[in-house]
Amino acid sequence: MSVTQVTQVAAYAAPAAKAPLERTTVPRRPVGEHDVLIEIKYAGICHSDIHQVRDGWGEGIYPMVPGHEIAGVVAEVGPGVTKFAVGDHVGVGCFVDSCRECDYCLRGQEQYCVKGMTGTYNALDKQGEPTYGGYSTHLVVDENYTVRIPDGLSLDVAAPLLCAGITLYSPLKHWQAGPGKKVAIVGLGGLGHMGVKIAAALGAEVTVLSQSLRKQEDGLRLGASHYYATSDEATFEKLAGSFDLVVSTVSAPLGLDAYLGLLKVDGALVNVGAPEEPVEVNLFSVIQGRKTLAGSMIGGIAETQEMLDFCAEHGLGSEIELIPASEINAAYDRVLASDVRYRFVIDASTI
Ligand code: NAP
Ligand code: ZN
Numbered sequence: 001m002s003v004t005q006v007t008q009v010a011a012y013a014a015p016a017a018k019a020p021l022e023r024t025t026v027p028r029r030p031v032g033e034h035d036v037l038i039e040i041k042y043a044g045i046c047h048s049d050i051h052q053v054r055d056g057w058g059e060g061i062y063p064m065v066p067g068h069e070i071a072g073v074v075a076e077v078g079p080g081v082t083k084f085a086v087g088d089h090v091g092v093g094c095f096v097d098s099c100r101e102c103d104y105c106l107r108g109q110e111q112y113c114v115k116g117m118t119g120t121y122n123a124l125d126k127q128g129e130p131t132y133g134g135y136s137t138h139l140v141v142d143e144n145y146t147v148r149i150p151d152g153l154s155l156d157v158a159a160p161l162l163c164a165g166i167t168l169y170s171p172l173k174h175w176q177a178g179p180g181k182k183v184a185i186v187g188l189g190g191l192g193h194m195g196v197k198i199a200a201a202l203g204a205e206v207t208v209l210s211q212s213l214r215k216q217e218d219g220l221r222l223g224a225s226h227y228y229a230t231s232d233e234a235t236f237e238k239l240a241g242s243f244d245l246v247v248s249t250v251s252a253p254l255g256l257d258a259y260l261g262l263l264k265v266d267g268a269l270v271n272v273g274a275p276e277e278p279v280e281v282n283l284f285s286v287i288q289g290r291k292t293l294a295g296s297m298i299g300g301i302a303e304t305q306e307m308l309d310f311c312a313e314h315g316l317g318s319e320i321e322l323i324p325a326s327e328i329n330a331a332y333d334r335v336l337a338s339d340v341r342y343r344f345v346i347d348a349s350t351i
Pocket of ligand 1: 045046047048049051163164167186187188189190191192209210211212249250251252253254271272273274275296297298335336338340342
């Protein structure tokens, strides 16, 4: 592919809201002064891709090429690039730019940029051009929005860390999951299974709260000490007042009062799931026990690098099902049915 002019590259796109994804081509910009050209090797399928393809959050831009869990190899660098060289293993997560000037950008929390981060897809860049994500063969991205995938992690199991990994790592660190802390992870899907692995590696005592006991063996193998079914009313009675931190990764609207009841005094329920419908909360659930109801969105570039280094050090990759691109639509149906163990990853050589 040429690095001096706009180039069409192969990709899988949804041509319109709710339409199945199909093979197409999309433009990639020339490699600029501070850009790297990445040959994409793997792209994870995040539930956020499905929300957006189906326009569940509204204002979707079509055709849409999803994919914000991108792992690949640097194929070319711009003349001003200092952080990466051809052949390096790199990753790109949920955003590819931000204002670079606001307080949040300056303190490495680019995901909370006051002007809004530029999403890796389903967004407009500073030139007003739509961005196209990782279900593709190549990507051109600024080196400052690129992270290094350490040697200890293979690219296929590293890809999901770029969203699922950082989305759990950031709140687990912020709310100090660690030795002596009891942490519950709600939902054992793509995000949830990384939450179990990371919280356990941080030294916390981890409990999985899943809809059923179907995946209990896996949950315990991934690092949880306890596993309960939320379909069983007795779970909420038994665990009332038990946790320092509950992180919900559930993709559908969830009655939060029951989960707030699981917290100790001063405990925090952190929601990272992004359901398409609002949820109601009875505020007595937080008043009683001085509890915190909070949210958290992915993580900044520096923290994403820290997370990747942590995962490499502790041998934490994602549990994946590798699929060819032709199976993306079938994989979406399985994710919607909570039938994924635990992240679908697209082999980009099949695009
Ligand atoms: P996922 O793989 O589908 O996992 C979600 C899990 O939630 C399912 O495996 C299931 O776990 C549970 N669940 C699903 N429907 C449920 C229901 N009706 N009631 C109770 N539990 C239910 O999805 P994901 O990729 O991990 O993403 C999860 C959510 O986080 C999505 O909404 C996504 O958009 C959002 N997200 C947010 C951020 C952020 O920055 N905050 C980043 C990425 C993704 P069990 O089978 O174990 O019950
Ligand atoms: Zn995601």
